[in-house]
Amino acid sequence: MKPVLQKRAFKERVRHWAEKLDVKVVWLGVRPMSNKWASCSTAGHLNFNDDLLQLDGELWDYVIVHELLHFFVPNHGKLWKSLMRAHLGDWEAVAAKMPHLVRQQSAPAQRQPARATGCPGSF
Numbered sequence: 001m002k003p004v005l006q007k008r009a010f011k012e013r014v015r016h017w018a019e020k021l022d023v024k025v026v027w028l029g030v031r032p033m034s035n036k037w038a039s040c041s042t043a044g045h046l047n048f049n050d051d052l053l054q055l056d057g058e059l060w061d062y063v064i065v066h067e068l069l070h071f072f073v074p075n076h077g078k079l080w081k082s083l084m085r086a087h088l089g090d091w092e093a094v095a096a097k098m099p100h101l102v103r104q105q106s107a108p109a110q111r112q113p114a115r116a117t118g119c120p121g122s123f
Contacts, residue, residue, distance in 0.1 A: 003053065006053040007030050007050075007053060010030060010048070010052065010053055010060060011028055011030065013057070013060050013061070013064060014028055014046065014048070014064050014068075015028075017061070017064045017065055017068055018068060020087075021065070021068050021069070021071075021087070023044075023068045023071045024044050025044055025046055026043060026044030026045060027044065027045040027046065028046050028048075029045075029046070029047045029048070030047075030048045030049075030050050030052070030053070031047060031048075031049075031050055032049070032050050032051075033047065033048075033049040033050075033051075036049065037049045037051075037052060037063050037098070038052075038063055038064075038066070038067040039067075040067050040068075040070055040071065042071075044071075046067060046068075048063065048064075048067075055099075058094055058097075059094065059097060059098060061088060061094075062088060062091060062094040062095060062098065063098075065084065065087050065088055065091075066084065069083050069084065069087075
């Protein structure tokens, strides 16, 4: 699939989940990100790493739902985990399939391991 079509499909998937979870998305971006898969703000802004476009739909759903749930729960505690399970089932198995972002020493803006810090914040 062409990159433009992948990006469009990904954004449609975000909108689908946002509607399902009753999250108002004010701004949605898919762009290069150096050390995380996604980030969000309390103002309704969502950013997703453009490397996600190369992954399959199951991983898209994991990252999308993960980030959208942070609009309700700012951490990864019991409530957040329960909501993940309610919407994605065995989300831990999907999370285990997520590739890590790897930083290369030779290039300053390259990838490093992804980290989850909660939202408002980043994943």
